[in-house]
Amino acid sequence: MISFENVAYNYGGGELLSEVSLRLAPGSFHFLTGPSGSGKTTFLKLAYAELLPTSGHVTLFDREVRTLSRDDIAHSRRRIGVVHQDVQFLDHLPLATNVQLPLSVSGRSSDPRDLADLLGWVGLGHLSDALPPSLSGGERQRAALARAVIMGPDVVLADEPTGNVDWEMSLRLLKLLVELNKMGKTIVVATHDLNLIRQAKSQVAARVLRISRRRVQLAGADL
Numbered sequence: 001m002i003s004f005e006n007v008a009y010n011y012g013g014g015e016l017l018s019e020v021s022l023r024l025a026p027g028s029f030h031f032l033t034g035p036s037g038s039g040k041t042t043f044l045k046l047a048y049a050e051l052l053p054t055s056g057h058v059t060l061f062d063r064e065v066r067t068l069s070r071d072d073i074a075h076s077r078r079r080i081g082v083v084h085q086d087v088q089f090l091d092h093l094p095l096a097t098n099v100q101l102p103l104s105v106s107g108r109s110s111d112p113r114d115l116a117d118l119l120g121w122v123g124l125g126h127l128s129d130a131l132p133p134s135l136s137g138g139e140r141q142r143a144a145l146a147r148a149v150i151m152g153p154d155v156v157l158a159d160e161p162t163g164n165v166d167w168e169m170s171l172r173l174l175k176l177l178v179e180l181n182k183m184g185k186t187i188v189v190a191t192h193d194l195n196l197i198r199q200a201k202s203q204v205a206a207r208v209l210r211i212s213r214r215r216v217q218l219a220g221a222d223l
């Protein structure tokens, strides 16, 4: 699905990530953890070709990102749903319109029943007409997840999806991500929350990637 081969990245200062080689296999579930500022968001941006590696190779769906045209990148991105750390909505538009925005932007029509099903799945069916500023943190995160999957992506990348919510809501979001994985989607969740990772391990065969001293390594079972 997505692979990194000897990837390094720097923003112009010192190297932030180096010698990153790994493969996110279809249907896999990975957590990505590491201290604040270690490069989790940067890793995710490399994984959806928002950033190109300084050196090494990132391959998306069997194609090296540097060989992709702008259109190819847009096409690949449709197969990747991203839940950003800093969830943004268009505040003057109702929740349902915000969630279906990726479809409208790509010129595809949406079946109102599919949208209702999706909002129901994330537990926001009753809030489809609500404006984003009226939503709680957990509601915003669930709306962001719905928006990330509305195009039917193969891969979901979630950056601290439980960053600003309580434990109960974290578990609810985790359950949704696990359900997506059971539907066959490849999932990567960047998180600081080791309790969430421990909790997930009883529900899904998740692997844990840890960023430490610029390297991304598979963590052992000692979380």
Ligand SMILES: Nc1ncnc2c1ncn2[C@@H]1O[C@H](COP(=O)(O)OP(=O)(O)OP(=O)(O)O)[C@@H](O)[C@H]1O
Binding pocket: 011, 016, 034, 035, 036, 037, 038, 039, 040, 041, 042, 043, 085
């Ligand atoms: N556009 C940018 N230009 C320059 N430096 C950047 C840029 N974006 C991020 N950085 C720096 O790169 C480092 C890694 O940032 P990144 O957001 O990837 O870390 P993170 O592990 O996701 O952090 P957090 O857990 O706090 O969200 C940080 O020191 C950050 O300040």
